[in-house]
Amino acid sequence: MTRSPPSVASRTDLPIIETADLARAFGSRRAVAGVTFSLAPGDCLAVFGPNGAGKTTLLRLLAGLLKPSSGSARLAGIPLPGGSLARSRVGLISHHTMLYAALSARENVSFAARLYGIRDPSARVDDSLRRMSLLERADAPVRLLSRGMQQRVSIARAMVHSPQVVLADEPYSGLDESGARALTALLRELRSTGTAIIIVTHNLAEGLSLASHAAVMQRGKFVRYEASARIDAVSYAATYREAVASDG
């Protein structure tokens, strides 16, 4: 996959993502309540937490789909929500596939590539589909694919423009073992080429194996946030269980 020229941020190792006291409220409910962190190119932040902790809202804020209620977030130095320039640097994966069921896998990925300004996307589309082992089913309508295959198409769609930042909200949802392996390999490769990743997952082992940073989120806040050199998987699991239990 060809990459876009590196940004100023990636050349100088400045943070590619930076948030300061980022908050988002829906009415009186604060879904994200003051989150601060920063990631350099090639970093990966794994975010864990119980349902309703604000993880998806955090990703939607960083994808430019929501405006912060207070605080700030910057992506490659661009304040969010930062318009087309910021959005062109992000690849968004969700547990919703965001695909059109009547179109084929190839058409879905090609449509996304063109939206991201790739005028002749066929080579990139094929490359992206090949990485997710989808070339053989590339011309099948998405509605005829299994849930796991649809999730692979969704990942191929998110990666086709070689984003500098990947925001992945439960990306393993629906994937079988081989799909999960392909996704993990892809995310590792992206990290090695300088792509920053934020992954929201309930799978601690998978998340921690990829991450350079990790956080447990509860009621909109990071109740624990560390860089991986200091990540103790056992104590993280305990924190995560406590967060889930206290919210349950």
Next chain:
Amino acid sequence: MGDTLFAAWLIARKDLAIEFRTRSAFFSAVVFALLGLVIFYYSWDPTAVAVTDLAPGVLWVVFTFSGLLGLHRSFGVETADHAIDGLLASPVSREAIFLGKAIANLVFVAAVQLIAIPALVIFYNLPLGKIAAPLIAIALLAAIGLVAVGTLFSAMAANTRLAELLLPMLALPFFVPIVIGAAQATSKLLSGRPVAEAGAWVKLLLAFDIVFVVACAFAYPFTVED
């Protein structure tokens, strides 16, 4: 501007490809339009009301309601698996999304008109002849207005649980000036009056189109930003 138009074209082409493959809304709209024409025809007493008085009203009522079926589908395809998030997270402008949706809806409404107008002419034995070109112009102007307003309200209604109900409730009051203008202009043409007599109604349609295309394109981003 070039990027916006290109993105709009991509979105319109995608929507039309989906509709061409599923044909769900188009067939429903055409069947509705034809049934409407037939039902009005058999409930009409030709000794009491002249065909040239009845046909314009029938035509525009049928267009309005059959068009709603396509307008509802417009953002329905985006909500199915949160595809709208993929569109909104992409670098295309919100105006391009609106424009793309509006172009696809215009093609949809025009395609329904392409079948319904000849059906009306045949059923009601209308003297189309010389008025065909002005009638097409009126149909196009009215379609642009319906589509601009309908696309905006379709976006607003799409994320609600009562989208099917909410879209007509929101859009129909705004359709009234278009339906009145189009029906009056069509009536002048069908009754053999000089084309110039329909001019005032055509100007109303034109003014409505300019105001609402611009206003809806500006308003659309506020329906998707929160």
